[in-house]
Amino acid sequence: MIDSHCHLDYIADPAQALTELGLSGVVCIGASPEHARSALALAEQFPQVWATVGIHPTDASEHDTPEARAELERLALNSRVVGIGESGLDDYWAQDERKAQQAAFEWQLSLAERLGKPLVIHTRDKQGQESAHLGVIDTLRGWKGTAILHCFSGHRGLLEAGLERGDYFGFAGNVTYKTAQEIQAAAREVPSDRLLIETDAPFLAPVPKRGRPNRPGYVRHTLEYLAALRGLDPAELEQITDGNARRAYNLA
Numbered sequence: 488m489i490d491s492h493c494h495l496d497y498i499a500d501p502a503q504a505l506t507e508l509g510l511s512g513v514v515c516i517g518a519s520p521e522h523a524r525s526a527l528a529l530a531e532q533f534p535q536v537w538a539t540v541g542i543h544p545t546d547a548s549e550h551d552t553p554e555a556r557a558e559l560e561r562l563a564l565n566s567r568v569v570g571i572g573e574s575g576l577d578d579y580w581a582q583d584e585r586k587a588q589q590a591a592f593e594w595q596l597s598l599a600e601r602l603g604k605p606l607v608i609h610t611r612d613k614q615g616q617e618s619a620h621l622g623v624i625d626t627l628r629g630w631k632g633t634a635i636l637h638c639f640s641g642h643r644g645l646l647e648a649g650l651e652r653g654d655y656f657g658f659a660g661n662v663t664y665k666t667a668q669e670i671q672a673a674a675r676e677v678p679s680d681r682l683l684i685e686t687d688a689p690f691l692a693p694v695p696k697r698g699r700p701n702r703p704g705y706v707r708h709t710l711e712y713l714a715a716l717r718g719l720d721p722a723e724l725e726q727i728t729d730g731n732a733r734r735a736y737n738l739a
Contacts, residue, residue, distance in 0.1 A: 488508070488509050488510055488511055488512075488706060488707060488710065488725050488729065489510075489511060489512040489513070489514070489684075489706075489728070489729045489732040489733070489738075490510060490512070490513045490514070490684070490685055490686050490688070490703040490704075490706040491514050491635075491657055491683040491684060491685045491728075491732045491735070491736070492514055492516055492573075492607065492635075492637050492638070492657055492659070492683075492685035492686070492687055493513055493514070493515060493516065493685065493686045493687060493688040493701075493703045494515065494516055494518075494522070494687070494688060494689065494690075495513055495515040495526070495529055495536065495688070495703065496515060496517075496522055496525035496526055496528075496529060497688075497689050498688065498689055498700075498702065498703075501529060501533075502533070504688075504702050504703050504704065505533060505535060505536070505703065507702060507703070507704030508704030508705070508706075508707045509704070509707060510535075510703055510704045510706070510707075511535060511729070512535045512536070512537070512729075512732070512738065513535065513536050513537070513703050514536075514537050514538070514539065514569065514570065514732070514736060515529050515530060515536055515537070515538050515539070516538075516539050516541075516572070516573055516607065517538055517539055517540045517541065517562075518539075518541055518542065518543035518546070518572065518573045519542060519543060519546050519550050520542075520550060520555045520558050520559060523538070523539075523540035523541070523558075523559060523562050524562070526538035526539065526540065527540065527562055527565060527567060527568060530567035530568070531567055536567075537567055537568070537569040537736060537738060538565075538567055538568050538569070539568065539569065539570035539571060539572055539573070539607055540559050540562045540563050540568055540571065541559065541571050541572035541573055541574050541595050541607070542555065542559070542574060542591045542595065543573055543574070543577075543609065544574065544575050544576055544577040544581065544584075544588040544591065544592065544609055545577050545580045545581045545584075547581075547584060547587040547588045547590070547591035547592075548581070548584045548587040548588075550591075551587060551590060551591040551594070556594060559598070560598060563598060563602055563604070564602075568604070569604060569605075569736040569737060569738060570599075570604050570605045570606065570607050570635070570736055571595050571598050571599040571602070571604055571605070571606050571607065572595055572599075572606050572607035572608060572609070572635075572637075573607040573608065573609040573637055574591060574592050574595040574596075574606060574607065574608060574609065575588075575592060575608040575609035575610050575619075575623055576588050576589070576592060576609075576610060576619040576622045576623050576626075577609060577610070577611045577619055578611070578612050578613060578616060578618050578619040579611040579612060579613050579619075580611070585622070589622070589626070592623075592626060593626065596626070596627075596630055596632065599632050599633075600630070600631060600632040604633075604737075605632065605633040605634065605635050605655075605735055605736060606632055606633070606634055606635070607635045607637050608623060608627075608634055608635065608636050608637060609637055609638070610623045610636070610640060610642070610645065611640070612640075617642065617644070620640070620642045620644060620645050621644065623645060624644055624645055624648045627648070627652065628648075633653075633654070633655070633735065634649070634652065634654040634655070635654070635655045635656075635657060635683065635735055636649055636654055636655065636656050636657060637657045637659075637685065637687070638657060638658075638659040638661070638685065638687055638691070639656045639657060639658055639670065639673060639674075639677075640669070640670065641667070641669030641670040641671075641672060641673040642669075643669075646673050646676070646677075649681075650677075650678075650681070653681070654681065655681050655682075655683050655731065655735045656673070656677045656681055656682060656683065657683040657684070657685045658670070658674050658682070658683070658684055658685065658709065658713060659685050659686060659687045659691045659693075659709065660686060660687070660691040660692050660693030660694075660696075660697070660701060660705065660708070660709050661691050661693075662674050662693075662709060662712065662713065662716075663693040663694040663697075663708065663709060663712045664694065664697070671716060674713055674716055674717070675716060675717060679717075679727050680727075680731060681731070682713075682727065682728055682731060683728060683731055683732055683735065684706055684709055684710050684713065684728045685706065685709075686701050686702070686703050686705055686706045686709070687701065688700075688701035688702050688703050688705065689701045689702070692705060693705055693708040693709045693712065694708065694712070695708065696708060710724055710725055710728065
C-alpha cells in the first residue's frame with residue numbers, strides 16, 4: 488500500500504512509521520529547500536521512500552530565491568526525486584501573496600516539464616471563495632506536463648479541467664469527514680486510473696484517527712473508506728491506487 492503524499496520528515500520515528508498497517512511505499516514531499524533535503528535523505532536511506540522537491544505556495548515569499556531555485560534544480564536531478572512540489576496557489580493562509588506564489592508556481596511548472604517529472608499541486612481557498620482554484624485552472628491551461636492534484640478539494644471546475652487534462656487526483660483523510668460531501672462526490676466520480684490515496688501526514692488524520700497526529704500507515708483507513716464509497720473490495724482498490732502511484736510518479 489503506497490501513501491502517495493506525506494511529510495515523513497515531520498514524523499519523529501520514520502523507520503517505525505514505515506512498518507505500520509501494511510505500508511509498502513511513501514512519497515515524501517519536500518516543499519521547501521530544508522524539507523527537500525530532508526525528504527531526499529530519507530529516500531536515500533529507505534528504499535521504499537521517494538522524494539519530491541519544491542516550494543509550497545505559503546512559503547513562496549520567503550523561500551523562492553535564486554539560491555533556492557538553483558539548489559532545488561540540483562536536488563531534482565537525483566534519481567530518488569520523482570516529482571516537483573508541492574506547488575500551487577493558496578488564498579487561505581496567504582491571501583496577500585499571490586504574486587510570489589504565482590512566480591514560484593510557474594517556475595516549478597517549467598522545472599517539472601523540463602525534467603519530465605509530475606508536479607504536485609496544492610490548492611486552497613477560504614470558504615465560499617474560489618480564486619486560488621480558478622488561478623490554478625488558468626495557470627495549467629496549455630501546460631503539457633503531468634499534474635497531481637494533492638488533497639483534492641472537490642472543486643467542480645478544477646475536477647472538470649483535471650479530467651480533461653488527464654490529471655491525477657489525490658484523496659486524503661478529510662474525505663472521511665462527515666462534512667466533506669463535495670470531496671466524497673468527486674471521489675466517486677474520478678476514473679479509477681486517475682485515483683490516488685494519500686495521508687498528508689502528520690496532518691488530516693482520517694476517521695477513526697481524526698484528532699490525532701496522522702501517520703503514513705493510516706492511508707489504509709482512507710483506502711477502506713474510499714473502497715466502500717466506490718463499492719469495491721479494499722484489496723482491489725489498493726491494487727488500483729498502488730499502480731496509479733507507480734505510474735504517476737514513475738516509481739522503480
